Amino acid sequence: MNTQIDNLLQENRRFAPTEEFASNAVVTSSIYEEAAADRLEFWAKQARELISWDTPFTRTLDWSNPPFAKWFDDGTLNVAYNCLDRHVEEGNGDRVAIYWEGEPGDTREITYAQLTDEVKKAANVLSDLGIGKGDRVAIYLPMIPEAVVSMLAVARLGAIHSVVFGGFSSDSLRSRIDDAEAKLVITADGAWRKGKVSSLKPAVDQALAGKDGDTQDTVKHVLVVKRGENDVDWVEGRDVWWHDVVPTASSDHTPEAFEAENPLFILYTSGTTGKPKGILHTSGGYLTQAAFTHKAVFDLHPETDVFWCTADIGWVTGHTYMVYGPLANGATQVMYEGTPDTPHPGRWWELIEKYKVTIFYTAPTAIRSFMKVGRQVPQEFDLSSIRVLGSVGEPINPEAWMWYRKVIGADAAPVVDTWWQTETGAIMVSALPGVTETKPGSAQVALPGISVTVLDDNGNAVENGNGGLLVIDEPWPSMLRGIWGDPERYKETYWEKFGDKYFAGDGARLDDDGDVWLLGRVDDVMNVSGHRLSTAEIESALVANEMVAESAVVGASDETTGQAVVAFVIIKQSHLDQAEKIADIAADLRGWVGDQIGPIARPREIFVVNELPKTRSGKIMRRLLRDLAEGREVGDTTTLADTMVMKVITDQVRS
Numbered sequence: 181m182n183t184q185i186d187n188l189l190q191e192n193r194r195f196a197p198t199e200e201f202a203s204n205a206v207v208t209s210s211i212y213e214e215a216a217a218d219r220l221e222f223w224a225k226q227a228r229e230l231i232s233w234d235t236p237f238t239r240t241l242d243w244s245n246p247p248f249a250k251w252f253d254d255g256t257l258n259v260a261y262n263c264l265d266r267h268v269e270e271g272n273g274d275r276v277a278i279y280w281e282g283e284p285g286d287t288r289e290i291t292y293a294q295l296t297d298e299v300k301k302a303a304n305v306l307s308d309l310g311i312g313k314g315d316r317v318a319i320y321l322p323m324i325p326e327a328v329v330s331m332l333a334v335a336r337l338g339a340i341h342s343v344v345f346g347g348f349s350s351d352s353l354r355s356r357i358d359d360a361e362a363k364l365v366i367t368a369d370g371a372w373r374k375g376k377v378s379s380l381k382p383a384v385d386q387a388l389a390g391k392d393g394d395t396q397d398t399v400k401h402v403l404v405v406k407r408g409e410n411d412v413d414w415v416e417g418r419d420v421w422w423h424d425v426v427p428t429a430s431s432d433h434t435p436e437a438f439e440a441e442n443p444l445f446i447l448y449t450s451g452t453t454g455k456p457k458g459i460l461h462t463s464g465g466y467l468t469q470a471a472f473t474h475k476a477v478f479d480l481h482p483e484t485d486v487f488w489c490t491a492d493i494g495w496v497t498g499h500t501y502m503v504y505g506p507l508a509n510g511a512t513q514v515m516y517e518g519t520p521d522t523p524h525p526g527r528w529w530e531l532i533e534k535y536k537v538t539i540f541y542t543a544p545t546a547i548r549s550f551m552k553v554g555r556q557v558p559q560e561f562d563l564s565s566i567r568v569l570g571s572v573g574e575p576i577n578p579e580a581w582m583w584y585r586k587v588i589g590a591d592a593a594p595v596v597d598t599w600w601q602t603e604t605g606a607i608m609v610s611a612l613p614g615v616t617e618t619k620p621g622s623a624q625v626a627l628p629g630i631s632v633t634v635l636d637d638n639g640n641a642v643e644n645g646n647g648g649l650l651v652i653d654e655p656w657p658s659m660l661r662g663i664w665g666d667p668e669r670y671k672e673t674y675w676e677k678f679g680d681k682y683f684a685g686d687g688a689r690l691d692d693d694g695d696v697w698l699l700g701r702v703d704d705v706m707n708v709s710g711h712r713l714s715t716a717e718i719e720s721a722l723v724a725n726e727m728v729a730e731s732a733v734v735g736a737s738d739e740t741t742g743q744a745v746v747a748f749v750i751i752k753q754s755h756l757d758q759a760e761k762i763a764d765i766a767a768d769l770r771g772w773v774g775d776q777i778g779p780i781a782r783p784r785e786i787f788v789v790n791e792l793p794k795t796r797s798g799k800i801m802r803r804l805l806r807d808l809a810e811g812r813e814v815g816d817t818t819t820l821a822d823t824m825v826m827k828v829i830t831d832q833v834r835s
């Protein structure tokens with residue numbers, strides 16, 4: 181690992197913006213000085229310029245009760261109005277908001293005026309279904325325009341959405357519905373994926389029915405979009421077809437103004453324990469930073485740019501850079517339903533050519549899988565419209581960064597590597613494409629108005645050239661306001677390690693110029709294809725199988741997905757006979773984890789072993805298992821209770 185870091189830090193290629201790009205850029209280098217002169221005034225100015233307030237705020241930040249921040253708290257606004265109606269009122273109703281492309285090739289072009297109407301209708305339907313301010317609505321939808329419409333309709337009513345990624349299992353959906361006590365679920369019959377319809381509604385039915393008659397009781401209705409045309413079961417009185425109620429609803433709907441700190445959404449993310457955390461975001465501060473970062477980091481010119489963020493709406497990147505940032509800025513964007521390689525491996529590049537995408541935002545894992553297939557695929561398409569490239573989700577290695585710039589960006593488009601988290605709500609560390617001289621592999625600098633530092637374990641700032649932990653030492657507008665229903669866990673997880681500073685859970689290093697290089701998580705959170713998974717969550721899914729006595733999960737480095745899940749399990753003595761009868765126990769357990777959590781959590785490998793390496797206090801030494809999973813010499817075993825155990829396990833795994 182250390183040699184790898186040293187190699188990274190010897191990276192000395194630099195790419196300055198061209199003069200033409202810099203002179204047309206929406207922000208210039210003076211923005212850093214402006215923000216440094218008065219950080220709070222800087223954010224207040226962004227909030228006034230980028231957002232329409234019903235009641236203007238007079239207070240910028242209230243940090244009197246840390247770590248519970250309030251931004252712009254005496255102001256009121258309607259988030260959906262900011263993303264929709266005001267653009268229509270300003271004469272941009274005919275501008276395309278979304279070019280939507282279905283996986284089978286069907287398309288929809290939706291203008292701001294049409295999207296506004298659709299959201300107003302949906303908002304009327306939701307209020308008829310009993311949804312109002314503060315109510316929680318779970319959204320379990322594929323990448324179809326109704327997902328955006330649903331989120332904005334919820335926001336318009338001052339209610340709170342909890343979007344659950346369509347790839348999650350019914351159990352995961354159920355625990356999220358329960359935790360938020362959702363009143364309504366919005367879903368679809370099915371979704372297109374890899375050339376086939378996969379059904380979605382059965383997972384909702386299962387989640388609500390529960391196991392052993394453990395019926396869910398907060399959900400009153402399920403609103404169902406028809407997309408897959410697959411057969412679905414129907415619960416009379418509970419289930420409502422979207423097409424029966426939304427098209428005929430009134431498109432008159434006056435947006436009510438809500439206070440800036442009114443909750444906007446909950447988004448569940450993996451933590452270090454088994455239970456996912458419901459990250460809570462509110463309205464005014466979140467929208468301000470979403471809009472500002474979308475504009476500044478991607479150099480957005482809303483009249484001419486076509487933006488495409490490939491993230492699924494079920495992740496925070498889809499929330500901030502497919503819904504709130506672009507729509508608050510009146511941008512035109514592409515939304516694609518399916519997988520990058522269906523029906524052919526050049527599908528994404530075909531869409532860039534077709535819609536003349538100018539700003540493209542994706543994840544390193546996708547870039548690496550395209551590298552594997554080869555540059556001849558993108559080279560078949562005209563990608564000359566591209567002028568800015570963004571990366572998010574995990575550290576991007578310099579090779580992938582260079583390939584991205586050269587092959588996708590014609591060796592001209594700046595690449596911005598953007599570091600942020602579900603918790604931060606919006607981008608925190610990134611180059612600015614018209615200002616920064618970029619470096620392959622480094623996220624580089626805190627954005628204007630954002631203050632990050634790298635500290636050692638004792639809380640001292642490290643000098644340039646050294647590594648430590650990434651910390652955010654001043655509150656920021658789009659910061660999480662807490663963990664839903666669990667203020668103690670919020671304090672413990674993020675604010676205990678360094679007192680009044682936010683601990684992000686990432687290792688980082690400062691190079692000689694003081695630029696930030698992210699080094700991955702320092703806790704038991706894995707990053708698989710840019711998705712956060714917790715070791716504890718998968719371990720508890722494994723031991724929930726009747727055959728499994730114990731399990732240990734590690735994230736092993738993987739060429740394509742960044743990290744991959746590797747599990748070690750011990751079978752219960754009482755179930756050895758049963759396990760032996762199963763032809764492929766590892767495959768069986770992989771499927772089990774997929775059913776419990778969702779296919780993304782399915783381990784790449786599962787090894788059945790007799791023992792796990794533990795310290796004398798009983799802690800599993802995952803470090804040793806990671807050595808094994810990555811095919812390395814196993815490291816120092818002297819703190820093990822039984823120093824022979826690793827030899828036994830190694831023999832079992834490598835046999």
Ligand code: 6R9
Binds near residue numbers: 597599
């Ligand atoms: C936006 C998002 C957050 C974790 C974060 C870090 C990793 C994200 C990164 C990056 C290095 C980048 N991460 N962007 N690491 N460079 N540009 O991904 O949110 O799903 O909550 O994940 O992802 O480890 O802590 P989320």
